[in-house]
Amino acid sequence: MERPPRMGSSLFPAPFQDLVDLFRRLPGIGTKTATRLAFHLLQSSESERQELASAVSTLKERLLPCSECRNIVASPPPESPEVPRCAICLDPARDSTILIVVEDIQTLYSIEKSGEFRGRYHVLEGRLSPLEGIAPEMLRVRELLQRLENPDIREVVLATSPTTDGEATALYLSRLVKPLGIRVSRIAFGIPVGLELEYVDEVTLIRAVEGRHPF
Amino acid sequence: MERPPRMGSSLFPAPFQDLVDLFRRLPGIGTKTATRLAFHLLQSSESERQELASAVSTLKERLLPCSECRNIVASPPPESPEVPRCAICLDPARDSTILIVVEDIQTLYSIEKSGEFRGRYHVLEGRLSPLEGIAPEMLRVRELLQRLENPDIREVVLATSPTTDGEATALYLSRLVKPLGIRVSRIAFGIPVGLELEYVDEVTLIRAVEGRHPF
Numbered sequence: 228m229e230r231p232p233r234m235g236s237s238l239f240p241a242p243f244q245d246l247v248d249l250f251r252r253l254p255g256i257g258t259k260t261a262t263r264l265a266f267h268l269l270q271s272s273e274s275e276r277q278e279l280a281s282a283v284s285t286l287k288e289r290l291l292p293c294s295e296c297r298n299i300v301a302s303p304p305p306e307s308p309e310v311p312r313c314a315i316c317l318d319p320a321r322d323s324t325i326l327i328v329v330e331d332i333q334t335l336y337s338i339e340k341s342g343e344f345r346g347r348y349h350v351l352e353g354r355l356s357p358l359e360g361i362a363p364e365m366l367r368v369r370e371l372l373q374r375l376e377n378p379d380i381r382e383v384v385l386a387t388s389p390t391t392d393g394e395a396t397a398l399y400l401s402r403l404v405k406p407l408g409i410r411v412s413r414i415a416f417g418i419p420v421g422l423e424l425e426y427v428d429e430v431t432l433i434r435a436v437e438g439r440h441p442f
Numbered sequence: 443m444e445r446p447p448r449m450g451s452s453l454f455p456a457p458f459q460d461l462v463d464l465f466r467r468l469p470g471i472g473t474k475t476a477t478r479l480a481f482h483l484l485q486s487s488e489s490e491r492q493e494l495a496s497a498v499s500t501l502k503e504r505l506l507p508c509s510e511c512r513n514i515v516a517s518p519p520p521e522s523p524e525v526p527r528c529a530i531c532l533d534p535a536r537d538s539t540i541l542i543v544v545e546d547i548q549t550l551y552s553i554e555k556s557g558e559f560r561g562r563y564h565v566l567e568g569r570l571s572p573l574e575g576i577a578p579e580m581l582r583v584r585e586l587l588q589r590l591e592n593p594d595i596r597e598v599v600l601a602t603s604p605t606t607d608g609e610a611t612a613l614y615l616s617r618l619v620k621p622l623g624i625r626v627s628r629i630a631f632g633i634p635v636g637l638e639l640e641y642v643d644e645v646t647l648i649r650a651v652e653g654r655h656p657f
Contacts, residue, residue, distance in 0.1 A: 254478055265501075269547075273502065277499055286461055290458060299455055299458060313455075314455075
């Protein structure tokens with residue numbers, strides 16, 4: 228990612244301005260918030276700064292992808308023979324007949340937060356995109372098909388985004404999975420719960436009409 | 443500062459949740475933003491994480507207080523005989539007859555950002571507070587009086603906050619400085635520029651009336 232250009236000549240000394248610039252690169256953080264964060268850290272305790280720095284710096288090495296679904300798992304102690312598996316994949320109470328395919332871990336946790344879905348996940352790690360040159364072999368498609376060899380699985384839910392690429396990915400996967408005799412479904416698109424209809428865009432609205440069901 | 447309690451049992455593996463919790467301690471960062479920041483860092487490059495971690499971790503050692511005004515200065519190379527002085531104190535074009543006293547570096551930069559004030563600063567590093575047990579000798583009052591021995595200085599502007607403690611600090615300082623034959627002024631309080639009068643609280647409004655001037 229590009230570092231955003233400095234705002235004119237900086238008033239701050241370089242080490243402070245550098246931190247402001249690094250914060251400004253983060254999503255949703257503007258110059259004002261970045262400056263406030265930098266001042267906060269300047270005035271906090273040495274231990275608060277070191278704790279944050281260390282959590283950022285070791286984040287990746289302290290996490291591994293789950294060998295089943297690619298959710299994140301805390302790394303096992305070094306030289307542990309354990310194959311990392313996430314809490315969801317290890318939970319015997321989860322329904323192993325249904326697998327939901329998501330593009331990324333954020334979506335996994337969004338679904339998980341509702342507490343309503345009791346099946347398991349498969350993180351695709353992206354979506355097909357001819358424009359960005361993302362082909363099926365760059366996603367975890369092969370691993371999905373391997374997991375589907377498990378005869379327990381009865382249904383695959385495709386939870387890719389309702390974008391052109393996300394739809395193409397869902398279509399591609401459905402064509403691979405259906406011939407295996409496994410039910411394939413797509414998450415429903417429609418009106419977000421709690422939203423006034425006047426604020427809903429037409430594409431969403433027409434998909435909600437198309438997806439109507441008996442009342 | 444207390445670490446805020448976790449929101450129920452965490453869905454995330456510990457190393458990820460730890461980072462979310464550390465972000466949530468920062469001012470103006472809620473759970474949602476903290477989670478977004480943690481996911482962003484999880485998915486960014488190793489160098490982006492290390493750059494941010496290092497900027498946070500070395501922030502304090504890469505900055506020194508200006509020996510004159512206590513603004514922050516980039517640390518000189520180790521073993522440099524230089525006494526750290528900030529760009530403002532070093533700038534010969536600044537008006538050395540006027541000194542503005544601020545509580546903290548944030549206020550210094552807020553004034554500096556306007557580009558209108560051409561004098562120099564004195565950072566008090568706090569304000570008097572009987573309740574919090576902050577006495578004059580815990581602030582940079584002695585250093586202010588030492589600086590006022592410089593016969594160039596004609597005016598001291600007191601820019602402490604319009605709070606009980608800030609007002610008491612201004613009063614205390616004015617009683618120390620006036621006998622030295624130096625003009626003492628207080629920043630004006632009144633209606634913030636650009637604000638509709640109906641949104642202004644009564645205390646501000648009455649101070650604006652008291653501070654009226656010929657039109």
